[in-house]
Amino acid sequence: MRNSNEIIDDIANREYEFGFTTDIEMEMAPVGLNEDTIRFISAKKEEPEWMLEWRLKGYQAFKKMQFPKWQHFEMPELDLQKLSYYAAPKKKKQLNSLDEVDPELLATFEKLGIPINEQKALAGVAVDVVFDSVSVATTFKEKLNELGIIFCSFGEAVRTHPDLVKKYLGTVVPHSDNIFAALNAAVFSDGSFVYIPKGVRCPMELSTYFRINAENTGQFERTLIIADDNSYVSYLEGCTAPKRDENQLHAAVVELIAMDHSEIKYSTVQNWYPGDKDGNGGIYNFVTKRGICKGNSSKISWTQVETGSAITWKYPSVILQGDDAEGEFYSVAVTRNKQIADTGTKIYHLGRNTRSRIISKGISAGHSDNTYRGLVQVGPRAANARNFTQCDSLLIGDRCGAHTFPYIESRNSTATVEHEATTSKIGEDQIFYLNQRGIDTEKAVALIVNGYAQEVLNQLPMEFAVEARKLLSITLEGSVG
């Protein structure tokens, strides 16, 4: 087996003939995707051979796959051969001061109450003051270590806990699951790894925010969370502030594994750049998120608040394999201007007495399109499975769209599957009523929308919920009138 240095040498030699551009500041793989790119990435990350093999399997799968055609939106033209798959350290264009930042972005930071240094970091301005969170992170890590909790970057886990990674990687989202998952398998940049040992209840919300090396993992992030028997963890992903990001395609993968009597709660607030009013620019957020309740009486709960991205296309799913396992999906998806969301969940009831609950709240404004798509599947062994789905759409204005595509497949006659759906508009009467009590129209809309999303927001950890509420209000500013 070749060691990584040899691979690097090898690549460094080839680099020239293939035109790798190298300088001290930045190393970039040439545009395009092929085996060499993947070897290059793996070598740069000093990965063991097995990791490279796995990436290459992903790449082989990817090559045979086509873009799906069933989505309820027009697929933008994406030439995956035109992207660059490695840039280390990935540098964003540095701005020198906040004066160079888009004033609209600053106004939003202001409204969200984000501290000045954080504003700078989010907007890509060089920050010379060290974040408080670094010291927070250190004390934080010590505490987690004491409990045997592993919380580190994916790359670090590959080095320090290869057995765990090998055992679970790709067991929930295989490398050949779908074209974006295959792409991620081949070229994933970094991400988070969490392992909660048996019987441990993680005493704090785990968030990438607290991880020092959380930056620059963006585009092809890969997260793996394992909750061993009788453990509990709550994980927060994302940030309520709008993130400046030059990557247009985001194809992340998240895998959750819950063993006997364990629980994983995964919360996302997504506010990537949605593009301008006319739909130019913006992120394509094509993410594969799936969890498996492997053990009996285990539980996985997804909560997502999606307000950003030009296109949000994802279905955080749960496989209920263990008996008495429970899956939940709570979602608020807001679209405005020309944004598109095609999101929902898939719940597979395999074990006996498995239960699931789906609460989806779509809010559409402007010229946007908002789709709920969900699958509830009950297998032949899943006696007494129960599902309840509630899927509500709220329309603001008369140029947006709300669509619902629920799929139900039941192979067990003792299962109970319920689906409720409503579509409503924010009524002029409601707004006038609030106006008459001294509340202006923007606040009125925010109040109505927050009320509408209440059931989902209640699922978020408290501080996150407060931010999410603010975010909802800000997102919909100027949507009415």
Place this chain on the structure above:
Amino acid sequence: MLTIKNLHAEVDGKQILKGINLEIRKGEMHAIMGPNGSGKSSLSSVLAGRENYTVTQGEVIFEGKNLLDMSPEDRAREGLFMAFQYPVEIPGVSNLHFLKTALNEIRTYHGLPAMESKEFLKLTKEKQQLVDFNANLMNRSLNEGFSGGEKKRNEVFQLAMLDPKLAILDETDSGLDIDALRIVAAGVNKLRSADKAFMVITHYQRLLEYIVPDFVHVLYNGQIVKTGTKELALELEEKGYDWLKEEVHQKESV
């Protein structure tokens, strides 16, 4: 407090108000009565600033300011309150959260700091007892699943909380049984004071047995055709509106 001069308004191109003149002073209770379609609710809608009504002529001065120039929320912040005939439901927004938002919006407008939670809760309790409002309804979503009577009582509770200068009660008695009517009326009576005025729009004299008006105006065909005291309401109860209509038509034909 409120001066309405020659007010004309239309909705969907149809003339609804055809020259209303009315003066309301502090401490007064005015009742507006009239047959169906006479323009009673349109008058309240125009005063509150409902969007689909267009004022074509006339003016309304409220506390020295031109009311018609103001947005609906500013009218509310200046102290005009309307108890709705059909209060809306807003799911997921608690009654108290809504009221706190409203109260603080009004305070901000007047340059006052937001009310502390403790103080707000104290006020809530006080007003809830004053108008005999069910405390269980305060934490429920705004009007969601409330009975007709509960919604109307909630309007009076809000009136108590927001403490406006002028309150318009738009057919607050409609759909209430006699017990609910008594409670609502009692609440309103407790809120009467020397610096507050009321405009009570009603179809029936019944409400006026409990809320005794200083003046009764009869609206017909977009105009106030008769003004009197509470005796006029009794007369209307007895004789109906037809005699008034005839009177108006006779005048017109002269």
